[in-house]
Amino acid sequence: MASVKIVQKDKPLKSGLFPIYLRIIKDRKLKRISLGFSCRKDQWDEEKEVFKRNFDNYKKRNLIITEAKARALRIIDDFTTEGKDFTLAQFEERFRGRPTAQRASLRDFWMERVSDLERSGKTGNAQVYEETMHSFFSFTGDSDIKFADITPGLLGKYEVHLRERNGTDGGISVRMRTIRALYNLAIRNRLASREHYPFDEYKISQLKPQSRKIALTREEVRKIEALDIEQYPHLADAKHFFVFSYYTHGMNFIDVMKLKWANITNGKIHYRRSKTGAWQLTAILPPVQDVLDYYEIHYPETSFIFPFMGKENLTRKQVLYRKKKMLKQINRELKEIAKALGIQSNLSSYVTRHSFATNLKFAGVSTEIISESLGHSNVKITETYLKSFENNIIDEAVKKLL
Numbered sequence: 183m184a185s186v187k188i189v190q191k192d193k194p195l196k197s198g199l200f201p202i203y204l205r206i207i208k209d210r211k212l213k214r215i216s217l218g219f220s221c222r223k224d225q226w227d228e229e230k231e232v233f234k235r236n237f238d239n240y241k242k243r244n245l246i247i248t249e250a251k252a253r254a255l256r257i258i259d260d261f262t263t264e265g266k267d268f269t270l271a272q273f274e275e276r277f278r279g280r281p282t283a284q285r286a287s288l289r290d291f292w293m294e295r296v297s298d299l300e301r302s303g304k305t306g307n308a309q310v311y312e313e314t315m316h317s318f319f320s321f322t323g324d325s326d327i328k329f330a331d332i333t334p335g336l337l338g339k340y341e342v343h344l345r346e347r348n349g350t351d352g353g354i355s356v357r358m359r360t361i362r363a364l365y366n367l368a369i370r371n372r373l374a375s376r377e378h379y380p381f382d383e384y385k386i387s388q389l390k391p392q393s394r395k396i397a398l399t400r401e402e403v404r405k406i407e408a409l410d411i412e413q414y415p416h417l418a419d420a421k422h423f424f425v426f427s428y429y430t431h432g433m434n435f436i437d438v439m440k441l442k443w444a445n446i447t448n449g450k451i452h453y454r455r456s457k458t459g460a461w462q463l464t465a466i467l468p469p470v471q472d473v474l475d476y477y478e479i480h481y482p483e484t485s486f487i488f489p490f491m492g493k494e495n496l497t498r499k500q501v502l503y504r505k506k507k508m509l510k511q512i513n514r515e516l517k518e519i520a521k522a523l524g525i526q527s528n529l530s531s532y533v534t535r536h537s538f539a540t541n542l543k544f545a546g547v548s549t550e551i552i553s554e555s556l557g558h559s560n561v562k563i564t565e566t567y568l569k570s571f572e573n574n575i576i577d578e579a580v581k582k583l584l
Contacts, residue, residue, distance in 0.1 A: 183208075184206055184207065184208035184258050184273075185206070185207045185208075186204065186205070186206050186251055186254045186255055186258070187204075187205050187231060187251075188202065188203070188204055188205070188217070188231040188232075188247050188250070188251055189202070189203055189204075189205045189214075189228075189231075190202055190203075190221070190223070190226045190228065191203055191214070195220055197220070198222075199220035199221055199222060200220060200221065200222070200223060200226070201216060201219070201220045202216075202217050202219040202220060202221065202226070202247065203215060203216055203217060204217055204247075204250055204251065204254055204277075206254065206270065206273060208268075208270060208273075211270055212270075213270040213273070213274060215274060215277060215278070217246070217247055217250055218297075218301070219233075219243060219246075219247070221233060221237050224236070225237040231247070231251070232244045232247070232248070233247075238497050238498055239300070239497075239498060239499075242293070242297070243297075245293075246293070246294075246297065249290075253277065254273075254277060257273060257276050257277055258273070260276075261273070287326065287328065288327050288328055288329055288331075288332070289315070289319065289325050289326070289327070291329075291364070291368055291371075291373055292311065292315045292364060293315070295311055295364060295367065296308050296311045296312045296315065299311060299459075300498070302459050303454055303456075303459040304456070304457065304458060304459035305436075305456045305498065305501075306434075306436065306455075306456040306457035306458070307457060307458070307459075309502060310356065310360055311360055311364070314356075314357050314360040314361065317344070317357060318340065318357070318361065321339075321340050321343045321344075322336075322340075329365060329368055329373065329374035329375075329378065330374070330375065330378045332361070332365065332378075332380050333378075333380050334380045334383040334384040336380075337358065337361075337380055337381075337384040338384065340357075341354055341358070341389075344357065351389045352389075354389050355386060355389040358384075358386045358389065359386055362381050362386065365379065365380075365381070396527050396528060396529075396530075396532075396533050396536060397533065397536040397537045397539070397540035397541070398525065398527060398529075398533060398537040399541075400541050402523075402525050402527070403428060403537060403541070405523045405525065406421060406424055406425065406519060406523065406525075407425055407469060409421050409519060409522070409523065414518075414519075414522065416515070417515050417518060417519055417522075418476075419488070419489065419490075419512065419515070420512050420515035420516050420518075420519060421519060422473045422476060422477070422488075423435070423438060423488065423512055423531070423534075424516060424519075424529075424531075424533075424534055425469050425470075425472075425473055426438060426469075426470055426473045426488075427531070427534035427535070427538075428469075428534045428537060428538050429467045429469045429470045429538075430451060430464045430470060431462070431464055431535075431538060431555045431556060431557070432534050432535025432536070432537075432538040432539065432556065433453075433462075433464075433534075433535075434455070434456065434457060434531075434535070435505065435508075435509050435512070435531045436456045436457075436501075436505050437453060437455060437456055438487075438488055438490070439486075439488060439490040439491055439501075439504070439505055439508065440453075440456070440486070440491065440501070441453060441486065441487045441488065442485045442486055442487065443485060443486075443487060444485065445487075446466070446474075449465070449466055450463055450464065450465055450466060451463070451464045451465075451466060451470075455557055458557065460557055462557055474487065477489070490504070490505075490508045490512075491504060492504055509531060512531060513530045513531055516529040516530055516531065516533075517529055517530075535556070538555075538556075539552055539556060539564075542555070549561055549564055549565060552564055
């Protein structure tokens with residue numbers, strides 16, 4: 183007989199956390215198989231073999247390890263049914279083996295992808311994958327769907343479903359590109375067949391966003407820098423966010439919100455982008471230093487630079503909720519700033535990044551340098567990004583020829 187249990191190893195990793203293993207004992211021999219998770223001692227319930235409530239995303243993680251144990255027990259049952267007296271090596275080989283493309287569960291693979299992105303620090307991408315997963319399975323109503331079931335016809339109906347709920351071309355495109363990326367990853371992992379690939383027929387390129395990227399001129403940016411916060415004290419955080427983001431290579435709102443004083447070393451800001459998980463290093467220019475000085479004076483007792491987070495030790499879901507709430511407020515205040523300064527553009531948090539890239543381009547900076555400063559993985563992404571300039575920005579640049 184063999185026994186299976188989910189256990190926490192007594193020896194910690196270098197991080198100080200203790201890894202979670204599936205342990206199988208047979209014929210007095212023991213085998214541990216890592217499940218890819220680790221936590222503190224006070225976050226693990228040894229008796230129930232589950233994460234406690236104080237572990238981030240404990241419900242989802244408990245589902246994963248519970249399924250791992252159930253799969254191990256099924257494998258033992260299969261060996262018994264086959265009449266095989268298996269070894270631990272044979273058990274591990276079958277446990278680690280992937281299911282066939284015909285049997286592979288789309289939902290299981292999708293959840294695994296979300297978990298991998300979270301553990302890699304790519305919380306932005308993890309959020310997109312998770313939101314798309316909930317949206318897609320809400321549409322299908324079938325949690326046992328396989329990759330082969332995703333047909334061009336199904337994708338077309340999903341598109342109609344999203345449009346009925348006021349989905350835009352841009353938002354629908356994000357959903358479809360996420361599903362396509364997941365499908366391509368499954369093909370590389372031999373969990374899906376190229377034969378059933380639906381995106382040769384269903385073209386995402388047909389989804390062309392109606393809105394174009396907006397960028398401010400250098401003169402308009404200077405107007406925002408010069409905004410008198412004594413006259414508009416309620417707009418101070420929005421102004422400081424815009425200036426700070428613009429001069430830190432268009433830092434995204436979620437990264438600004440999570441930024442801590444500990445991220446500043448030797449006159450530079452060193453942080454990990456939530457969207458990609460890649461580390462970014464930016465110099466502290468004088469306008470950025472002015473913002474830092476302001477918050478050091480006004481919020482001296484917090485580890486966060488900006489007052490957007492509210493408090494320490496928020497869970498991932500609490501951070502995302504806080505981001506949604508604060509971003510809505512900042513975007514509303516940015517529009518008020520634009521109105522006060524006579525800026526006609528629809529000002530929002532995204533405009534800082536677009537303005538940064540645009541003004542570098544028209545200052546004669548090479549696309550390669552812009553690509554590196556934006557944190558893009560390759561120049562082609564930047565070239566596509568730069569094609570979205572507003573006509574008025576180009577017109578302003580052409581006037582300099584006169």
